[in-house]
Amino acid sequence: MATACAVDQKMSLSNMRSRSRRSYTLFAYRESLPFGDIGAVPVDRETFLAALSNVASSVAAVTAYDLKRDPFGLTVNAFASVSLDPQLVLACIDLQSNTLQPIRASGGFTLNFLSEGSAHIASTLASKDQEKFGRIPYAMPESPKAGPVLVDDAFAYFECELAQVVEAGDHVVVIGLVTTGSVLDDRKPLVYWRRSFMSIH
């Protein structure tokens, strides 16, 4: 079904392009195309995921301690820098993630930017394995509110104090104020694209 859908889209695109290219000359790109005619449909789950799978992104590990100081963490590619002044970053955390409660309880997290070559760490942190931090090298953060710092697998990290928590559908957007952090080395980032980890050249 996904394949058939893709074929339909290409045919539609072909129609759309030939028509729109012709029209651009006449209407200086102001034409309104009749989307009903070109196959645009409400986004189904497959289309939503297919579009996003072609979005290349770096990979980060969001880590936090719970109140017993046990380490938690998960792998995310839905993160972003938000503000330069003050320095804010965000990450989208699944409501089902075990790391969400530690982030709320400690009032902070660490955003670790994973390096190329650390796909195994990304996979480990993406698992539900309760003992995953037994196999990951990490150091304590400077701030008591922040999470483990992945000193061997991140090229940089930001320790964050929780600034805002925004519930959004099946995820929570955590916005963190960067309180400290560092560039650890000049390794390239680990990249996730088309459902695979890769390096960038």
Add this chain to the structure above:
Amino acid sequence: MATACAVDQKMSLSNMRSRSRRSYTLFAYRESLPFGDIGAVPVDRETFLAALSNVASSVAAVTAYDLKRDPFGLTVNAFASVSLDPQLVLACIDLQSNTLQPIRASGGFTLNFLSEGSAHIASTLASKDQEKFGRIPYAMPESPKAGPVLVDDAFAYFECELAQVVEAGDHVVVIGLVTTGSVLDDRKPLVYWRRSFMSIH
């Protein structure tokens, strides 16, 4: 100064690593490293930007219409998928962006995922040029709340209804409910990394 800073960080990292690697065997990665000794400092603006510049990201164009139906848009790499059910995405918009008011006024936007080869479109949309849409091919969206669809330069797009607006420092996080959209073709994404546009291989 940035160079000296980087050298310091590498020296610190070297110290940290030799110590931490030795300790991992003994303490099973549970060691708390004294960050004060390894040169971690509150993040200055240069470090913040240096860390983020090594984060590879895809590039999107957020577009919207104002109430006069004039098209607006900007280039962002701070965007993310948020939720699968319901389908939500977000983008971080500079408070100074001309596109912010049209997004608020129309109650929506379109997130266009730019394709490799469209770096010139990304640059055009990143400018303050008032006439930039005169040089960009686009089509009208299906939804009256959404923005122009960059049919020639995006491999996919999502039309969004504004679901939440979160003020965060010098930016606003706009969270959009995806109401329609499409995968247009199978071109690779345009990627921004180390302050340059590039393709992915």
